[in-house]
Amino acid sequence: MESRHFQYIRTIAETGSISRAAEKLYISQPSLSQLLKNVEKKIGAPLFDRGSQPLRLTTIGKKYLETGQHIAELETEFHRYVEDELGCAKGNLVVGSSPFRSTYFLAAFLPQFQEKYPGIRLQLAEHTSKRLEESVLSGEADLIIATQPVDTDAFAFAELYSEEMILVLPANHELSQQYHLPKDCQQTLPILPMELLKDTPFIQMHSEQKLHQQLLNICAEAGFTPKIYLQTRSMETALTLASAGLGATLLPMTLLRAFKPQTAPCYAALPTRPRRHALIAWRKKSYLSHAARAFIDALVNYCRDKGDEL
Structure with missing residues (x-):
């Protein structure tokens, strides 16, 4: 063939x-x-x-x-094996990531990785959560930056960091004013009970992104189904639309620290302090080249050293 x-x-x-x-x-x-x-x-x-x-x-x-x-897949694994035998820190590596993590996470890490491993040629493949997992299982990507949960029968992974999920509301929302919600996400945030938002429209992430289901789960725990005004694939868009007064949204602190919309929204923490956990994942039982192992180790060490700064 x-x-x-x-x-x-x-x-x-x-x-x-x-x-x-x-x-x-x-x-x-x-x-x-x-x-x-x-x-x-x-x-x-x-x-x-x-x-x-x-x-x-x-x-x-x-x-x-x-x-x-x-x-x-067998040919790819064979070529990776040959690359490892002929020279350790060389080869091609396809890393899957969401556009959000490429911009606000990998962009800070990749320059130092390239400096340390100039012989490793990287290619970024950007997709939604669902497509990322499909790409690594099909062999299109070697590694992906994913979030929990993942299928442990299909994936092996290493933990990177966790990030708190924060509620974003328009500054003119009645709850923003009643609870004196701050416009600076990095100061101590007041707790806002989620059930108070049952009549507030939400901007939700696309169904192929895990944050889509996380919002539904948090609302279900608070006893209501959210009123969805619209869906988007872009977290920056969700933040900008919430800032413009179109509704509330749930976003990771990683994004809120890095991206400031033109119109400042207000921020609140939730009583349960929900978090999501970022991972680097690969297909279970697949051959990991030296390049892949070097990338995994370097990224895990980078996240450990950065700690709460992520």
């Missing part, structure tokens, strides 16, 4: 269309159609059901991609 054929056929399966796959791969549709026909002729069976729109894999097609993925 040629790796190029596998990649092309996987793209057809992902897009459900030969024409859309050809656009994504920057090749002509006739060329891609002919390649698929040649592969099917060599196998002796169709890989797609041509009668369905979008195109669906046949049983043999599913097995083809499953086998190709396994071969690709």
Whole structure:
């Protein structure tokens, strides 16, 4: 099985269309159609059901991609092993992260890592929580920066740090004024009972982000279902919209320390002082190259040294 054929056929399966796959791969549709026909002729069976729109894999097609993925993973592990044998601090490393952690966490760490390991070539892959976990399980990423909970049957991980979740309200909200909530998140924050917000609209993170469910859980513990005004994939957007008066939101202190919206909101702590725990995770039982192990160790040590500054 040629790796190029596998990649092309996987793209057809992902897009459900030969024409859309050809656009994504920057090749002509006739060329891609002919390649698929040649592969099917060599196998002796169709890989797609041509009668369905979008195109669906046949049983043999599913097995083809499953086998190709396994071969690709074995080849990657072999090359990592060779890199380790020929020279320890070299190689390619794909690290998955949310845009938020890339901007406010990894950006401070990566320069010193690059200085220490100039032979390691890094690539950042930015996705939501759900896509990050899928990417490391599929082999697209070597390591990901994730948050608890993760499936311990599928992932191995090392803990990095924890961050408190803070309630953000518009400055003109009646609770902001009644409780004299501060506009500086780094001073001692007053406690605001969550049940007081049952009639307040919320700005919620997208369902592919774990903070989406964390807000629902906290509201459920307080005895109500939040009124969701809108959802966003960007924490900075959620903070800016809350500051503009569109509703309340729940965000990590890491972001609030680093990003200041043009209009200052008010901040409050919650009685339960909820936190979330950041991890560096990888696929369980996969081969960890020297580059990956060096990255894990360096990041864990960085977080330990920074302590409460994160």
